[in-house]
Each structure stands twice: as structure tokens, then as C-alpha cells.
């Protein structure tokens with residue numbers, strides 16, 4: 001083994017990574033690929049039943065279900081959509097906002113419940129809401145909408161901060177853990193007060209029951225909304241649960257630098273605070289230091305990170321440290337899942353993270369799925385870019401989800417849901 005020859009000069013982790021490299025190659029070269037659906041409009045998330053039934057969202061259209069035989073039923077449309085069994089006129093899309101995460105109740109067989117996160121105009125100012133719905137017996141419609149979370153902030157106007165426009169930074173992933181708790185990730189709306197606010201539910205990761213009540217074991221600081229599991233995030237679109245320990249791990253977008261993956265600690269602060277008065281930062285344009293200094297001002301990503309860090313240890317020494325920072329880049333780190341099943345070989349139990357990439361002069365850079373292997377202490381062991389199967393094009397990897405068949409499903413903004421099978 002080549003790795004052993006160099007073991008004396010490399011860290012043990014690096015040497016072990018070299019040793020196992022041939023197994024990785026075997027995995028990726030034997031991935032088969034098929035397109036499950038295409039022609040979709042910004043598919044955002046998927047959720048599966050054991051028989052392969054797949055619920056999915058499209059950001060500006062609504063919620064649909066693809067049956068195991070390939071039949072598609074459009075269940076709940078947003079305002080001004082056609083062809084859905086029902087429409088909800090308060091659900092709308094704007095910018096990054098719209099219909100986002102979807103999850104299936106662990107007891108779906110008994111209660112037929114699913115959960116969908118969407119932007120809504122029902123209240124003023126508008127908010128992001130987590131809705132509970134009941135799916136009818138033949139999967140042709142939903143009913144009994146209950147908004148179990150109705151107070152996640154939404155960015156109404158440009159005036160809050162011009163960069164990114166209305167609808168920016170909603171988070172949006174909805175997942176159940178193995179114990180049946182319901183989790184929701186949210187974002188900062190370009191609002192400097194949200195991340196460290198004890199009561200505004202943006203920039204948080206919420207852990208709840210299926211009525212939207214706080215999990216009894218949540219341990220946020222005194223005065224915080226008890227639904228809070230962690231706070232001080234920027235814009236979390238990825239959350240997954242480590243198969244061995246059940247630990248929640250989040251992936252989130254950085255501001256022109258430093259996408260992060262963070263192992264979450266109950267009650268923890270992720271350390272994002274774009275207020276100007278923090279850490280000696282002066283006034284920033286529009287009361288938001290989140291994009292300072294501007295990336296066009298000649299600073300590199302590491303210099304920017306030192307001014308406006310994703311995790312501000314100077315102000316918050318006890319903040320949760322990220323285990324991965326994307327080599328300092330911000331490239332649209334979106335969703336996360338754990339590969340499970342012996343067919344994945346050495347990647348069984350590894351985390352995959354979908355990265356949407358950024359465009360320079362129309363050329364996308366960084367569109368990929370990273371395979372992130374953790375060590376026994378949930379530290380970073382190795383990162384490998386997944387070699388995509390032949391015939392599969394990269395895209396803006398918005399959602400990665402393990403299917404009940406052991407395949408990895410990946411939705412890209414370009415309108416395709418891919419399936420990769422080891």
C-alpha cells in the first residue's frame with residue numbers, strides 16, 4: 001500500500017485515506033445513474049415512503065408525489081398555479097423563498113401526515129411556515145392543513161439589505177431524526193438582529209414535536225424560545241443525523257467565504273453575528289455586516305473571514321466550531337444526508353453534501369457532491385468529491401436524500417432529480 005510508505009510523514013488520517021483510496025474508486029466507478037424526473041421547476045426537496053413513493057417540492061409550483069409506478073399527482077399548488085388538486089393562495093415564491101423542505105411522518109402508515117415548509121402571505125409581514133398536511137388514501141390530494149410553525153421571519157423588501165433581494169435566506173430543510181423529533185432549519189434574512197435573537201426564529205435550528213411544540217430536552221440559553229436547538233446560524237439548508245450516534249450535523253452557506261459543516265450541540269451558538277457593533281466592527285451599509293468587506297474590494301476570502309467570521313470565536317468563545325469550512329470558499333453548500341448500506345462500501349456511514357456552485361462569467365464552479373467521512377469523535381476524517389456516474393451532469397445540487405432502495409437521490413435547480421445506485 002502506497003499509504004504505508006508515507007505513513008511516517010503523513011498524519012494517520014491522511015495515510016489511512018490513501019490506503020482506502022482504491023475502495024473509493026471501486027465505489028464511484030460502479031455507481032449507476034438514472035434520471036427519475038426532469039423538466040421540473042427548481043425542485044427543492046424530496047421525501048420517501050418505504051415503497052419508493054416520493055413526495056417532492058418545486059419552489060414556485062408546489063407539492064407533488066411520484067408513485068412507485070411513475071404516476072405523478074400534483075397535490076398542493078401555490079398561488080397562480082394550475083393542475084394541482086388544490087391550491088393555497090397564500091403560498092408564494094420570491095427570490096430564494098417559496099416551497100422548500102418536505103418530510104414524511106415516521107408514522108405515516110397510521111396518520112398519513114407530511115410536513116412542508118413554505119413562504120406564506122397569510123400574515124403581515126409575511127413569514128415562512130411549516131405546514132402539516134394529511135395525504136388521502138389514493139395519494140391524489142392533501143387536506144387538514146395545520147401551520148405548526150408560522151413565525152419564521154421572511155425578508156420582505158430590498159430595504160432590509162439590498163444584496164440578494166426579497167426572500168433571501170430562509171433555511172428550509174425539514175427532517176425527522178430517528179427518535180421521531182421534527183427538525184427545521186432557518187436563515188438570517190439579511191437581518192443583523194436575527195442570528196443572536198432569543199425570540200426571532202430565523203438563523204435557528206428548531207427541534208419540535210409534530211404539533212410544533214418545543215422538544216422537552218431542548219436546552220437553549222435563558223430567555224430563548226424553547227423550540228431552539230441551536231442558534232447563531234447564517235442560512236442552513238442541510239441537516240442530517242449521524243447513523244451511529246444520532247447526532248445532528250448541519251451544513252450552511254457562508255457569505256463570500258467559509259461554508260460550514262457543524263456538529264450541533266444542544267443549546268449551542270453557531271457564532272454568526274452580522275451586527276456592526278460586534279467584535280469591533282464599525283457601521284456597515286444597511287445595518288448588516290454580513291457581506292463586509294465587499295468581495296470586489298480586493299480582499300481574499302481569508303481576509304474577509306477574519307473581518308466577518310462565520311463563527312466569531314472572539315465574541316463567542318464557546319461557539320460551536322465547524323468541522324469543515326470548504327477551504328474558505330462559499331459555493332452554495334446546500335443539503336446533507338448520510339449514505340447507508342453495505343453496497344456503499346467504505347462510504348457506508350459517510351455524509352454527503354450537495355454543493356450548488358457559483359458562477360464566474362456564466363461558468364459554474366464547484367458544483368459537486370462531497371463525501372465527508374467522520375472519525376469516531378465526529379471530527380473530519382476525509383473529504384472526497386464524488387465522481388459522478390457516466391452520463392450524469394453536475395448541477396446546482398439543492399437536495400440530496402437517501403432513498404429506501406439504498407440509492408442516493410439528488411435534485412438540481414436545473415429541474416432534474418437524479419438517482420445514483422452503488
Ligand SMILES: [Ca+2]
Pocket residue numbers: 232233260262270271272310311312320322
Ligand atoms: Ca458558524
